Amino acid sequence: MVFSFSISVKAIDNGPVFEDPVMQSKYEQLISEIRCLVCQNQSIKDSNVFLAVDLRNEIRRLLEIGRSESEIKQFLVDRYGDFVLYQPPLNEKTFLIWFSPLLLLLAGGIIIIKIIRKRMNLQFDDSDEAPL
Secondary structure (H helix, E strand, C coil): CHHHHHHHCCCCCCCCCCCCHHHHHHHHHHHHHEECCCCCCCECCCCCCHHHHHHHHHHHHHHHCCCCHHHHHHHHHHHHCHHHECCCCCCCCCHHHHHHHHHHHHHHHHHHHHHHHHHHCCCCCHHHCCCC
8 A cells, every 4th residue: 555655646747847947937837727638627737647748748848949828828729729728718719618607696596586586475375374
C-alpha cells in the first residue's frame, strides 16, 4: 500500500523549466487556464493523461517561438473549441453556458411563487374539518 501511494504523488508536469521566470509564469498561468479534454474537471496543469502532456508541450513550444498568450489560446480554441478554456468568452455560442444557472434559478423561483400563491388562495370549507 505504501508503494502504491508513493507512485501516485509523482510530479504532474516534469517538463523543462523556462530559464526566464516571466516565461515560466506565463506558462504556469496558461496551463492552469486550459481544460483537460479527457478529465474535463481538471486543468492540463493538474492532469497527467497523454493529451494533457501533449498540450503542455505544445504550449511550451508556442511560448518558445514567441507566441502571445492570446495567440496560444486562440490556437487551442480553433483546434478544440471554446470548451478548452475554463472561462469561455461570452458570445452567442456560449450565452447559454453563462446564463443557464440564472435562468434555471429564475424559473424555479417563479414556480415556487406560483405554488405558494395557489395554496394561499385555496378556500377551506367548514365541512372539511374533522369533528372533535
